[in-house]
Amino acid sequence: MTAALTVRTEDLSVRFAGVPALDRLDLRLAPGKIHGLLGRNGSGKSTLAATLAGFRRPDEGRVLIEGGDLGTAQEPYENAVVTSRVCLIRESGDRPDAVPVKHAVGLAAALRPYWDADLAGDLLDRFEVPLNKKIQKLSRGKKSALGVVLGLASRAPLTIFDESYLGMDVPSRNLFYDMLLADYAEVPRTIVLSTHLVSEVSAMLEEVVILDQGRLVTQSPVDALRGRGASIVGPAAAVDEFTGGFTVLAEERLGGTKSSTVLGDLDPALLAQATAAGLEIGPVGLQDLFVHLTGVKS
Amino acid sequence: MVFDDRSPIYLQIAEQIKNDIVTGALAEDEQVMSTNQYAAFYRINPATAAKGFAQLVDDGVLYKKRGIGMFVAPNARDLLRTGRRDSFFADVVDPMIREAKAIGIPLKDIVQHIRSYGEA
Structure with a gap:
């Protein structure tokens, strides 16, 4: 054995x-x-x-x-x-x-x-x-x-x-x-x-x-890493305000819209707050999270 | 089934088994695959499969027979259907109405469409 x-x-x-x-x-x-x-x-x-x-x-x-x-x-x-x-x-x-x-x-x-x-x-x-x-x-x-x-x-x-x-x-x-x-x-x-x-x-x-x-x-x-990342998309100012307390892994801008990838657990209260602010929240896959965690810093 | 990389796999396993119970693909008191069989079949870590199954035992959807395996609880289908009914309007109907409004489909057209299915 x-x-x-x-x-x-x-x-x-x-x-x-x-x-x-x-x-x-x-x-x-x-x-x-x-x-x-x-x-x-x-x-x-x-x-x-x-x-x-x-x-x-x-x-x-x-x-x-x-x-x-x-x-x-x-x-x-x-x-x-x-x-x-x-x-x-x-x-x-x-x-x-x-x-x-x-x-x-x-x-x-x-x-x-x-x-x-x-x-x-x-x-x-x-x-x-x-x-x-x-x-x-x-x-x-x-x-x-x-x-x-x-x-x-x-x-x-x-x-x-x-x-x-x-x-x-x-x-x-x-x-x-x-x-x-x-x-x-x-x-x-x-x-x-x-x-x-x-x-x-x-x-x-x-x-x-x-x-x-x-x-x-x-x-x-x-399994804890799956779902640990989130993408936040919306008006740039609102995204910045919301992501202030998080570790931001990546950011992209297209006109007035901004997409930020953050690390952290979004509890229901935070999710509700984000939705109320007109932000879209999406999960980030493990592969993407890996790329962000080990990638060239943008 | 292909697992999605964006949420914990053990939750996806639990959801899949619940779905099979609601649709009747898994009958009450029917034995489910062992965690090792499940892990081999879907090419996933056995501990992850075990965690998904443990969650279903905690929820009262599966029960264990010592030394034999895991089985679907006798009341599992009712339990799951009740749970899904509670969230049906919020999860299914409300998004449909939002979409209909956004693209300009009058609600009376939706009602008419539903009626065409008869009184199910």
């Missing part, structure tokens, strides 16, 4: 040649949930994923992994007990390329304490990954599929998919999502999906972490 792991980062910073990729990050990923790690290209998602998996040493602060059969909190870097339980699947593959698929499968089976061989066989069939072909001869889609199979069959208590399914076509991605949800229902574990395809995965997530330029923008249950 896999037991889900809890992840914490404390004041975590990672720098490349002095430039911060992660900047004093404090996070907690609750055990047994599917977390989305969202951010634009270069926001630090991959660096965070690599640091959580012990592929990289923090420059400052630390990563702590605890729970399950680990006992007390431990740092993953150069720690075989932790890293055997943390599976990071990246698009690059991190595998020797000149060997047949079955060698990579055998290696994972030997290294992963919760490896499920039946599941691996079933998934290789479903994704039609040929066992005897050399990995370097596989198409990009099949390489991605192999990564996904290894990630799922490892049944690691912390499993991180870092854009590892981007090379797959839509039917294969959908198969991945179905297999992920089915196996997660059977063996709940902590899963992190790092992606910028927000609309495609958002329904499968329970929590999201949004990064921008190496900093934490927000961490929240995903």
Whole structure:
């Protein structure tokens, strides 16, 4: 039985040649949930994923992994007990390329304490990954599929998919999502999906972490973010008066009409007040909210 | 069903099941899908599905049989229909009248149209 792991980062910073990729990050990923790690290209998602998996040493602060059969909190870097339980699947593959698929499968089976061989066989069939072909001869889609199979069959208590399914076509991605949800229902574990395809995965997530330029923008249950943004449209002066107390994410003007996107909970009293002032209030989708939270400031 | 990204999915799940009960697609005392089946079918997070179902249990629309699953409450359809009747004029009729006024359709034409359906 896999037991889900809890992840914490404390004041975590990672720098490349002095430039911060992660900047004093404090996070907690609750055990047994599917977390989305969202951010634009270069926001630090991959660096965070690599640091959580012990592929990289923090420059400052630390990563702590605890729970399950680990006992007390431990740092993953150069720690075989932790890293055997943390599976990071990246698009690059991190595998020797000149060997047949079955060698990579055998290696994972030997290294992963919760490896499920039946599941691996079933998934290789479903994704039609040929066992005897050399990995370097596989198409990009099949390489991605192999990564996904290894990630799922490892049944690691912390499993991180870092854009590892981007090379797959839509039917294969959908198969991945179905297999992920089915196996997660059977063996709940902590899963992190790092992606910028927000609309495609958002329904499968329970929590999201949004990064921008190496900093934490927000961490929240995903359903709480849906409906947290609102667009306010109406005469410019009335819009400005109403949005005075809110965090304004974006503004647009067309003649005397103004549209502002704000963050915050609009209770019924505020809604009534807005309607009375002749303003139109609309919900903002998660994808748009994500764009506003991480976008270039206008 | 495709979920809308602009409001919490668990509320949309609850609404969909309520709709199925009101239209009779789900009968009283009929078993509903398990949260895992529901999550797999609609490709959503199982915890989100569970939250939607829990809300319906709280509202008295579904009930749990331990170890078996969830079922539609015997009075669920009446309960939901009463609730919808209460808001029918505000939610459905008033917006229609506002639209009719805005585009210049006389109310007597609407009344006549409704009458053509007979006394339902």
